[in-house]
Amino acid sequence: MPKPPVPARKFRVFSRSTYSEYLRIAAILRTETVGGALLLAATAAALIWANSPAADAYFGLRDFKLGYEPWHLQLTLGHWASDGLLALFFFIAGLELKREFVSGDLRRPSRAVVPVTAAAGGVAVPAIIYSFITWNAGAEALRGWAIPTATDIAFALAVLAVINTHLPAALRTFLLTLAVVDDLIAIGIIAFFYSSGLQPALLLAALVPLALFAWLVQKRVSHWYLLLPLAAATWALVHVSGIHATVAGVLLGFTVPVAASRRYSHSGATDVSTIDDGATGMAARLEHRLRPLSAGFAVPVFAFFSAGVALGGTTGLMSALSDPVAVGIVTALIVGKAIGVLGTTFLVTKTTRAQLDDGLKWVDVAGLSLLAGVGFTVSLLIAELSFGSGSTKDDHAKVAILAGSLTAAALAAVVLKARNRHYRRLEAEEARDDDGDGVPDVFERSERDL
Template structure:
């Protein structure tokens, strides 16, 4: 190969990227726990006090702002408003990966992007196989396509304390690529009654936002008040016009994030760009308030007892979601990774095994935040199919987490023993401790 070393799949990353990924893992783990608490609370309240829960979810407030009708229910405010904050952070992470992260290099990005594509395509095909004869049910084909990064990383943090760093980095990068595909699906397949005039007018505050964020980055970095006085209003206007244009409002969060600079301004003493500063400031609100509140208003379904649960999970929509997430994600992610590795004449990192990749595919079956959103967009919030889809999403996520705990738990035990053996050898040789993130 012209003297070039053979490519390696899931190779060891740089120290800076390792540290960054570790920090994200810690933050997302807390968010995943809060998400779980909100989902459990939603199911309990929806079944123990349904009148209170659904009355609260359907409570309307708001008005007309800038000619846009924003009289929405609490459930829609959570899905269209609060979740836009979550998608803004997703957009910031995407841009970071494209500018200075792993996705900037095509050779490095190829494997997680192809794995994410496989993890979207196979579950969607499985869902369509179960719902092929029902044109209404087929609309939910994208429900099992998304991986919930917060839940997945929370589970990984609990069961994968000794897994090689490359596996955790791969899961994070794969989830970012998965989010990109999910955003594209929402934008292209779940937009409603597009208004071209409003869509074009949406470009005005978006362009102004980009100019302010990039041309005045130094000022925004040193003046906290300016970020909220200048940037926030432009973001709100962009969101409102996006909502009114027919494009789902969460897409506005991604578009705004793509306008934020990642690198600090030239000649500045700043260590981080505006993207890192905004991410640091906004992530606690997103993980601690925005996403859990969305989960509370979206995850609540009145099951009607054990019989209602059985009916939901045996319905074609329910089966499509469960099999798609639990089986489809595992096959799609691990199969696509194996295929692209073989086509590149590459090899898996010698420190890893293919069962590790399969375990990541299983954990990728934890679908929650985006899956719940797609279910509502597909069938309408509170419809029969939406309720079935949500029960199936929760069931599949629990099953995927349990299966991943078995597979990756065994692998974690294996790597713990390997680390102990290496430590004994290092102590015997008198080798000083050093940073050696395995994989």
């Protein structure tokens, strides 16, 4: 008599990862939350100054040129912020991307499928909505199709901090992983769609300092006086080659070695949150040292120079928001991101052997999907690349990015705050350690299921 078929095992969506991964993500989110607060403060300062009687001083500072012209590096302070300081932001993104694919959740297809497809949906749907709205507005308007595709993790975390939402570990992990994949897609978009005047010889020349940088970090050499000049040379050559200079940051980040992290065991092994076996130490040390500089200085300074827009009062604001470019961005950030992230996540669970983790409901996914519509740093960068810094459409795009991001944040706050009591219970459960071994019990159970 034939044996009955074994039922297919279901995998859980938004399940907890290991305790070491939880600790690592918690540390990252603390830094990014502080950075998000500084980002909001810098944005507010720029808007106030740009619309004050001293506005000329703000724009004069932003457009002040500095650098060595024979090397094509005489740039305005605004461009130094977007091309130079954001390279540090993308270097951290490169480190995080590589770590996720080598030793993080993205190395396991069962855990990667949801954030990857959600990020893809969160890029595709907003781009389609924006293109549909601006189709009859001309080719120039269509150049901004990628503006509403980005998610700003720092801004989103600042929103969560303001509303004091106690998101459980699984949702925070998903949000960070979604943002990491989103950054990867944004990097590809910038490199392939917003590069011009490509000079292959200079791009090939950039491989020399990049290769030397890679050789040194592979040898675990971390002396700044060796790595910094090579990184700067790589950045400068990529900049003059026609590829946006921030791509250099990602390439440099990809060269840093990352090895698979050790998992927690009950045998008394050292806490893997130190991430310090020989191979992972280099990436961990660089990220630990540079992430606060990126979140606390580079990104806020970029926002300060990029977000300053002369609104021209209520009439000017309404005029800006009536531009099809602005309408497309606002709609895509609020509606497109939510549909893209929530819709693809729902499709994955319904077409595969997946189900939501215990304690979570679709309203939680909806809240995170709305929060993904907070697109700021990379959106501002792509707006400048699309329309040119200081142009009318660039100004309108910036107003729309601010309006769309704030609206998406407000809607997400309403949804997530309504679930905050439930999140507090989950948070309390994640802190319980009845056996006193230093690792919360829920993570021990989760690790056994991995």
